[in-house]
Amino acid sequence: MLILTCPVCGVTAEETEFHGGGEAHLTRHGPGSSDDEFQSYLFMRENPRGVHFERWRHVYGCGKWFHAARCTTTLEVFGTYPAQTTEPPKDLRKTISQKRPGWTWRDLT
Amino acid sequence: MSEPVTALGGVSSDARIAAIAEAPLQGMITLRADLSDSAVKKAAKAAAGADVPGPGTVHLGDESGLCWMSPDELLLLCPYAEVTETLERLQKALVKTHALAVNVSDARASFTVTGPRAREVMGKLCPVDFAPDRFAPGMFRRTRMAQVPAAIWMSADETFRIVCFRSQAQYVFDLLTVAAQPGSEVFSDGKTPALA
Numbered sequence: 556m557l558i559l560t561c562p563v564c565g566v567t568a569e570e571t572e573f574h575g576g577g578e579a580h581l582t583r584h585g586p587g588s589s590d591d592e593f594q595s596y597l598f599m600r601e602n603p604r605g606v607h608f609e610r611w612r613h614v615y616g617c618g619k620w621f622h623a624a625r626c627t628t629t630l631e632v633f634g635t636y637p638a639q640t641t642e643p644p645k646d647l648r649k650t651i652s653q654k655r656p657g658w659t660w661r662d663l664t
Numbered sequence: 665m666s667e668p669v670t671a672l673g674g675v676s677s678d679a680r681i682a683a684i685a686e687a688p689l690q691g692m693i694t695l696r697a698d699l700s701d702s703a704v705k706k707a708a709k710a711a712a713g714a715d716v717p718g719p720g721t722v723h724l725g726d727e728s729g730l731c732w733m734s735p736d737e738l739l740l741l742c743p744y745a746e747v748t749e750t751l752e753r754l755q756k757a758l759v760k761t762h763a764l765a766v767n768v769s770d771a772r773a774s775f776t777v778t779g780p781r782a783r784e785v786m787g788k789l790c791p792v793d794f795a796p797d798r799f800a801p802g803m804f805r806r807t808r809m810a811q812v813p814a815a816i817w818m819s820a821d822e823t824f825r826i827v828c829f830r831s832q833a834q835y836v837f838d839l840l841t842v843a844a845q846p847g848s849e850v851f852s853d854g855k856t857p858a859l860a
Contacts, residue, residue, distance in 0.1 A: 563735055564719050569791045572808050615808040617734035 557625060562635050564617040576610035579622050580641060580661075604628055606651055606658040608643055611635075624651060668744070671773035671833035680844035682779035686837065687825065690774050691747035693740040693754065694733075697763030707757035711750050712740050722804040722817045731804045731817065739815070739827075744769060773833035777824040777840060781849060783856040786816065786824055788843040795858035810839050 557570040566572075578600050584592040601607065607627050612620050620638040624647055625631060633654065634647045643663065651658055658664065668689055676685035693711075697704040705716045712730045714723035716738065722731040724741070728750075731739040742750045747767050754765045777785055783794040789809045793799065801818040808814070812835060815827045828836045851857070 566720065566805070568807070572791055615813045616806045617737075619734060 557623075557630055557632055559611060559623055559632055560635050561613040561616060561619070562621050562637050563613065563619040566613070566616055568616070572613065572615045574612045574614040576612055576620065579608040579610050580643075601661060603660060606633070606655055606660050608660060610638070626655070668770065671830045672837055675837060677841045677844070680841065680846060681849055682777050682782040682785045682844045684785075684837065684840045684844055685776050685778070686833070687774040687776050689744040690769065690772075690827075691728075691742040691744045691750070692767075692769045692772055692827070693742070693747065693751055693765055694768050695738040695740055695754065695763065695765045696736055697738075697758065697761060699736060699738065701761060703761045704758065704763060707754055707761075707763075708738055708740065710757060711754040712742065717804070720804055721802055724819070731815065733806060733815070740765075771830055772827050773830045773836065774828075775826045775836060775840060776819075777826065777844070778822060780822055780854050781844075782822050782824050784850045784854075785840065785844045787850070787856060789839055790814070790816070792816075793859045795856050798858055809836060812836065 558567060559570060559573055560567040581596065584596040605626055605628060606624065608622060608624050610620060611623050621635055622638060622643070623635045624633040624643060626633070633651045636644050636647060648663065670686055670689055672686045674686050674688065676683070695708060699716060708716050708730060712728045713725040714728065714730045717723045717730055717732045719732055723729055728740070728742040731741065733739050747769050751765060751767050758765065787794045790807045792805055792807050799805070799818070801820060804815070804817045806813065806815045809828065812828060812832045814836065817825050819825050826836065
């Protein structure tokens with residue numbers, strides 16, 4: 556079970572108080588984009604063993620969206636950060652590097 | 665003229681490890697606005713007689729109070745008979761501000777759980793640490809109660825107040841009465857320890 560801390564209201568709770576929102580930091584390709592871009596936006600997702608970035612919503616609490624970085628094999632949560640960003644914050648990536656040296660996710664390391 | 669009634673007609677159940685009762689009618693106003701705006705703070709304080717609370721807390725006066733629901737939402741508590749008047753005052757004060765205030769008194773049901781083992785009863789239903797040093801009067805928590813959302817605070821040392829949706833009132837009352845059945849005590853000394 557994941558123990559997540561909502562960065563909006565500061566509450567730490569287990570995952571049943573939240574709702575997963577799928578992969579984080581997707582670029583939405585809509586009208587005017589190429590077929591390839593649209594196809595990959597719709598269907599192509601990461602399926603990592605290890606470090607993963609996801610969107611979560613504090614559905615039974617403050618109702619706000621946020622991001623979480625976690626490990627898919629151990630369910631360790633490296634950290635959570637606000638939804639209003641397009642990439643994970645530097646200090647969080649540093650923390651992950653200390654715990655999982657050599658991790659990669661898309662083009663992030 | 666219609667007569668306002670609570671969702672379950674004020675049911676209660678005493679012969680349990682904690683006393684469960686439906687609370688009488690409670691005036692509730694949802695206020696959605698930028699809570700850092702001084703005009704909003706002033707209007708909320710004037711309407712509720714309490715300062716705007718910080719995250720996860722509640723400020724209670726004698727009969728009214730303010731609960732922190734989310735970064736842009738407050739729940740204003742007031743006597744049921746004064747809701748219309750309070751709402752009017754609030755809306756007048758916020759006429760120039762981007763804000764929304766709505767009377768939700770009849771959309772909700774509220775309950776009290778009272779007794780030395782109230783913490784155990786609540787702990788069975790919510791994924792929340794209810795040890796005395798983790799959850800105390802003055803704190804406010806929105807969470808999941810079995811399968812439905814609920815908002816919880818403590819009005820006294822051994823008294824929980826629960827607010828849920830009115831349509832789920834019977835479900836919540838049943839949950840509480842089952843969680844408080846005689847013989848279902850969790851801790852032999854009656855003291856809820858912290859989880860970690």
